[in-house]
Each structure stands twice: as structure tokens, then as C-alpha cells.
Amino acid sequence: MKKSLSAQLSVTLVSLILGLALAAQFKNVQRVGGSVSLQRTQELTRQVQKLEQENEALEARIEEYERRIKEFENAVQSEGQSNKLIYEELERTRMLAGLVDVQGPGVVVTVNVKYVNEWGQDAIVQNVRYDDLLKLVNELNAAGAEAIAINDERIIATTEIRNAGDYIVINTNRYSAPFEIKAIGNPDTLEAALKLLGGVADDLGVYLQINIKRVDNIRIPKYRGTFQYKFAKPVQDTDARS
Amino acid sequence: MKVRKDLLILSFMAMLLSYFIVKCFDNQRIGYDIGVTTSVHKIQELMSQLKALQETNRQLKDDLSQKEVVLNKYEKEATERIYRGEEIRKQLEQARILAGLTDLEGPGIEVILNDRKKDTIMPDEPYSISDFIVHDIDLLEVVNELKAAGAEAIAINGARILATSRISCGGPTITVGAGQRFAPPFIIHAIGDPDALADYFKRPDSVYHILTFYGLEFSIKKLDNVKIPRYYGEVNFDYARPVEGGE
Numbered sequence: 001m002k003k004s005l006s007a008q009l010s011v012t013l014v015s016l017i018l019g020l021a022l023a024a025q026f027k028n029v030q031r032v033g034g035s036v037s038l039q040r041t042q043e044l045t046r047q048v049q050k051l052e053q054e055n056e057a058l059e060a061r062i063e064e065y066e067r068r069i070k071e072f073e074n075a076v077q078s079e080g081q082s083n084k085l086i087y088e089e090l091e092r093t094r095m096l097a098g099l100v101d102v103q104g105p106g107v108v109v110t111v112n113v114k115y116v117n118e119w120g121q122d123a124i125v126q127n128v129r130y131d132d133l134l135k136l137v138n139e140l141n142a143a144g145a146e147a148i149a150i151n152d153e154r155i156i157a158t159t160e161i162r163n164a165g166d167y168i169v170i171n172t173n174r175y176s177a178p179f180e181i182k183a184i185g186n187p188d189t190l191e192a193a194l195k196l197l198g199g200v201a202d203d204l205g206v207y208l209q210i211n212i213k214r215v216d217n218i219r220i221p222k223y224r225g226t227f228q229y230k231f232a233k234p235v236q237d238t239d240a241r242s
Numbered sequence: 243m244k245v246r247k248d249l250l251i252l253s254f255m256a257m258l259l260s261y262f263i264v265k266c267f268d269n270q271r272i273g274y275d276i277g278v279t280t281s282v283h284k285i286q287e288l289m290s291q292l293k294a295l296q297e298t299n300r301q302l303k304d305d306l307s308q309k310e311v312v313l314n315k316y317e318k319e320a321t322e323r324i325y326r327g328e329e330i331r332k333q334l335e336q337a338r339i340l341a342g343l344t345d346l347e348g349p350g351i352e353v354i355l356n357d358r359k360k361d362t363i364m365p366d367e368p369y370s371i372s373d374f375i376v377h378d379i380d381l382l383e384v385v386n387e388l389k390a391a392g393a394e395a396i397a398i399n400g401a402r403i404l405a406t407s408r409i410s411c412g413g414p415t416i417t418v419g420a421g422q423r424f425a426p427p428f429i430i431h432a433i434g435d436p437d438a439l440a441d442y443f444k445r446p447d448s449v450y451h452i453l454t455f456y457g458l459e460f461s462i463k464k465l466d467n468v469k470i471p472r473y474y475g476e477v478n479f480d481y482a483r484p485v486e487g488g489e
Contacts, residue, residue: 004248015253023261041288058302065310082316131379135379231394232346233346
């Protein structure tokens, strides 16, 4: 009987350890499976979201094309009408490209250096840097600005804002403080986006003078530079579009 | 024989017991197995959803290009009747390219930006996690440098950059343009002189040096041909109008 008891004890012990090991093993397998499938789920969700957004945009664009096709069809009878459509489309596209002077309500933001009194002398806290302007432009775009210019230099798709010594280069032209940023859009939204608590105006206001003024009507000039597309060509083969 | 049967039952029970003990402790910790039971379902569901969306996307693009053919025909007919119409049509084409409404292709580069890989971060690193992830401002800087280097067209993850594009942060994702949200990696394509574009990141004031210092992935590849899609979103002016007789 004594022998049997010790055998039972040792078997119990071994089985206990085996069970623990088994549980640990299962757990590991599950954990690996779990994180992999979580990643996969996230990746798939991302792709689904992206396609949903793209399809929505495509539908809007198709609707717009349909409307314009209909307008052309209605205009077939009168030559003047179809001419008007062409000119309107040209005007709208040129507006988008920044090739037309535009006007409308919006905000004017002035950015200047701040002075502090140091040892009885006025000293500049910090120069205006390119990224200060970059952040302001980006924030205005996020708030729905339809046209922006810095010191009357129209911001277009290829506009760079870079430091070059003491200057800031915009559309390859040099500027220095003070800067005046004009933006056309909903004045309330534009102002609110900049003045958001802890927003860009607060951030930059620490070391710069930022002034935001709403205006009923501002005028933003067209892009004055030249365009040279040396490398980019329109894609001819529409099937190859991905 | 009797002993053996005892041992068998006993060992079985002991194994079961210890297994459940572990299970019991384990259930108190939440987290790891949330997705496990549902994930297979979820993945299948997402896959079929994705497939349907891809099909719709293909159809929509077909539809769009068909409509475009019709529209181009009408525009051509209309301009043929106008005095100097051909010139106007060329202007329209050029303005569309500038406005980002045309698919473009040409030589250029591909830049891939990604968060620092988790397993390369040492526990005693003197920086915070925030230094190791791609921020909206980083993308803004990269795009700005590409523009300065003479890029003629830029897209982030296939979203064309326009004059009015914003790049802003929304938690773990970054919004590009009119509301396309992306998570890393960010794949930026630019058309332009591949050497000029790639070399710009070698300048001492380039954001490249900052990001790679913190171990972020920043790869640059020169390409003979890059395709950059048009902007697909809506383009409306609610506030801005052309200046009458403006010159």
C-alpha cells in the first residue's frame, strides 16, 4: 500500500506539471494567433476604409461629369450656350490651378518677430522660420481654405516654403518678416481653426507675433511664375491606371 | 491492475486541475484573446467586403473613363466651333494638369516612411515613443522638400497633393487631402528629376537626418517611371470667385 501511495503521489506531481506545460503551450499558440489576426484585421480594415473613401469620391466625380454632359447636350441647340460651358470650365480649372486672381471672404494673418527687453535693449526672440508658415498654411487648408497667398505669392500644388539664409523662399522668390498670409474661405472656420486652444496660433504665439483678422473681401493674386513640366506627362493609356 | 486504473484517473484529474488553474488566472488578464474567437469570422467578413469594394471601385473607374470620353468629345466639338477653339482646348488641358485633375507619369522617386520597428527600440533609450513614429509634420516636411527639389506632382499613398491639400494628424492615422486617412507606412511618389529629388534629402538641413537619427524607416528609391493618379475628390468653390476683369 505504501508503494502504491508514493507512486500515486509522483504520478500526480508529474501530471500537474504536464498540465501546466500544456496550458502554457496553448496560451502561447493562442497569443501568436491572436496578434497576427489582429494585425491582419487592422490591415484589412484600413484597406476597406481607403476604398470606401475612394469610391465615394469617384461617385461624386461621376455625378459631376454626368451633370456636365447633360449641360452640353442641352446646349446643343444654341452655340452660345456650349461656348459658355467651355469658358466656365476653363475658368474653374484655372481657378483650381491658381492661374486666376480670386476674391472672397476670409482671413488675413500677419506673422512678425517678437521683441523682448533684454539688458535694456530690444532683442528678437526668434526669426520666422519656414515651418511656422508651413504649419499655418496647412492649418488653413485643413479648415477649408480655397485659395492662399503669402506676401501675395499664391500657394499652388508645387509651392515650396524653405529657409535660405535669413530669407524664406516661396515659389523661388525670397521674403523676410513681416509675413502676410491671405486665405479665402469661411472666415469663422478659418479663424477658429487657428485660434483653437493649444492650436497653431497659441504654439507660434510663444515666440512670434501672430495677428488674425477676418475680412469680408480679400483679393488673392494668381501664380506669377512659369510652369515647366519637363518630366511629368499625362498618362495616355487609361487601362494602365491603377 | 487496480493501482494502474487509480493512477490513470488521478493523473488525468491532476492534469485537468492544473490546466484549469492556469486558465482561471489567465481569464483575469484581459486583452490577448479578444480577437481570437471572432477574428476568423471578422477576417472573412472584411475580405468579402474588400472584394466587393474592389469590384465597385473598378466599375466606378470604368464608368468615369467612359463619361470622360463623352465629355472630351463634347468639349472638342464645342471648341471646334469657337474662334481659336483649339488653343482654348489646349489651355484647358494644361490647366487640368496644373490643377491635379490628370493622371501623370514620368521619372521620379519613391519615398517610404515608416515608424521605427518595435524590436529595435532598447528599453533604456533616452527618447519617448513619440520620437519614433511618423507625425503629420514629418510628412509635411518631406512633401515640402520634394516641392523645393522641383517635384512636378506628388502623391501620398495614392492621394494626389493639391495646392489646398492638408496633412493633419488624427490619432494613429494621418489625413491627406480631402479626408483620406492613412496609417503608416506612408508611400510618397514624386515625379521630377530623380537625382535632384533624391539628393535633396542629403542636404544638411533635410528632415531626413532627423528622422533617420531616431531610427525611423526612410527609404528613397529612384524610379524610371512613376504613375501619379489625379485627385479624385470634389472640387468646389463656395467662397472664392474670380476677380472680374482681373489682370
